[in-house]
Amino acid sequence: MTESNTSFFKAIPRFLNHDTILSYLLKWTILSLLVGAAAGTLSALFLTLLNLATDFRDLHPQIIYLLPAAGFLIGLIYYHKGKTVVRGNNLIFDTIHNPKDIIPFKMTPLVLFGTIVTHLFGGSAGREGTALQMAAATADQLHRPFQLRPADRKILLIAGLSAGFASVFGTPWAGAVFGIEVLLLGKIPQKSIYPAIAAAFTGAYVTSLWGVGHTHYQINLVPPISMLGVFYSILAGLAFSIAAISFVRLTDLFAKVFKKMKYEPIRQVIGGFIVLGVVLLLGTVKYIGLGIPVIVDAFQTASQPQDFAFKILLTAITLAAGFKGGEVTPLFFIGATLGSALAVFLPLPVGLLAGMGFVAVFAGAAKTPVACCIMAFELFGISCGWYVAIACTVAFLASGHHSIYNAPENKSPKHLLFGRFGM
Incomplete structure (x- = not known):
């Protein structure tokens, strides 16, 4: 390569870091496309392998x-x-709040392998954690070649979170908002909004280009909103907040117990035996893996009242023991089955209650009510809006500070509202 060509390529990062609208748009369009394409491709690979693992386990229980x-x-x-990346999502959040070392790229293959193995052999876990970690770790590798400033590196990681979430669930608008909201809206620079949206839509689109689809859920009946409907939605939201709190507390409790075992690999062994024992005792495998068929059924007929509780138990043990995956899809399972079961007591359509729970338990546990409402609109349609918004808001507020994302800096903004009351 000639000296002039070398100078040209060295000049690109310098130009992209100029404080002009043109350089901002060019820089973040390029970076967002790269992050989105990488996230979409990785999610397509991950979802394909996850489907294969699930199908194999179903055929060979x-x-x-x-x-x-x-x-x-x-x-x-x-x-x-993997000691440097074992903290998973919380490592990413901590890096965004306090940028230091680049997130090791080995996080990507390690969490991919760990999650596939977890699902293949019957652990109860989700998938969003894997997608977020792969996308963010891959995005962070662009930090040096593009000579990004620390503030820009934060935006790059936010774009990675948005792209990972959007590509694994097929919900680009929710993914864009999630990447910002989960990190506290008040502390995130406005410059991150465009990259988050661009990366999220690119990630979701690239995943679809690979021919990888997503599960479709349907709410068949949504009655007009009324005062009674608001009241029932508030009651449902309170129930969803209790489920969110139970999940977070139980997971934390089990994690403290497992951490007393000094040799870390033995934690997964003990956790695996406990999960296996519970499954054999229950005589069913409906609570392991993602549980997508159970979630789909919850939108059609009332679930058994114990379904959500057993999913909380098995997922808390699986993740606390150190198996890999995520919390979000299990939270979808917990919320959908709880909402479906509530149809026996609350005079709302079973599909509507399942959809409300699907996103509201997630809103309570992740502290992302706006992203959850948008996700509901993308998945179920805008007609459920009032019911979903009420359920998500109540679950978010009533669940206090309990959160699945427990990095010290990553606290919910509502502490500004309730902190003085000790909530």
């Missing part, structure tokens, strides 16, 4: 007997190779 051994393998790999 006896494979769950190897869950403790699979847990030991995951624990051993992370113990020797």
Whole structure:
């Protein structure tokens, strides 16, 4: 390469860091497209492998007997190779709030492998955590070649979160808002809004280009909003907040117990045996893995009242023990089945209550009510808006500070409202 060409390529990062509208749009269009394309491709690969793993487990349910051994393998790999990335999502949030070292790229293959193994052998976990970690870790690798400033690096990671969420769920608007809202709207620079939206839509689009689809849910009946409808939605929101609190507290409790085991790989072994024992005791595998069929059924007929409770228990054990995956899809399961079961007591359509719970428990546990409302609009349509908004808001407020994302800096903005009251 000639000296003039070298100078040209070195000049690109300098130009992109100029404080002009043109350089801002050019820089973040390029970076957002790169982050979105990477996130969409990684999510397409991940979802394809996840479907294969789930199908294989469904055809060979006896494979769950190897869950403790699979847990030991995951624990051993992370113990020797993944100590710097074992904090997962909280490492990403901490890096955004306090940018220091670049997130190691090894987070991407490690969490991908760990999550597929977790689902293959019957752990109860989700998928958003994996998508967020892969997208953010990959995005952070662009920090040096583009010579980004610390403030721009934060925006890059936010774009990665948005792209990861949007691509794994097929909800670009919710993904764009999630990447900002989950990190406290008041502390996020306005400059992150465009990159978050652009990366989210690119990620979702690229995943679809790979031919990877997403599950469709349908609310068949939404009655006109009324005072009674508002009252019932508030009651449902309170129930959803209790589920969110229960999930967070139980996961934290189990995590404290498992952390007392000094040799980390043994945690997954013990956790695997406990999950296996509970599954054998219940005599069903409906609570392991993602549980998508159960979620879909919840929109059609009232779920069993114990479904959400057993999902809370098994997911809390799985994740607290150190298996890989995410919390969001289990929260969808918990919310949808709880809402569906509430149809026996609340005179609202079962599909509507399932949809309300689907997003409201997530809103309470993740502290992202706006993203959850938007997700509901994208998945179910705008007609459910009032019911979903009320349920999400009540679950968000009533669940206090309980959050699945527990990095010290990553606290909900509502502490400004309730902090003086000790909530």
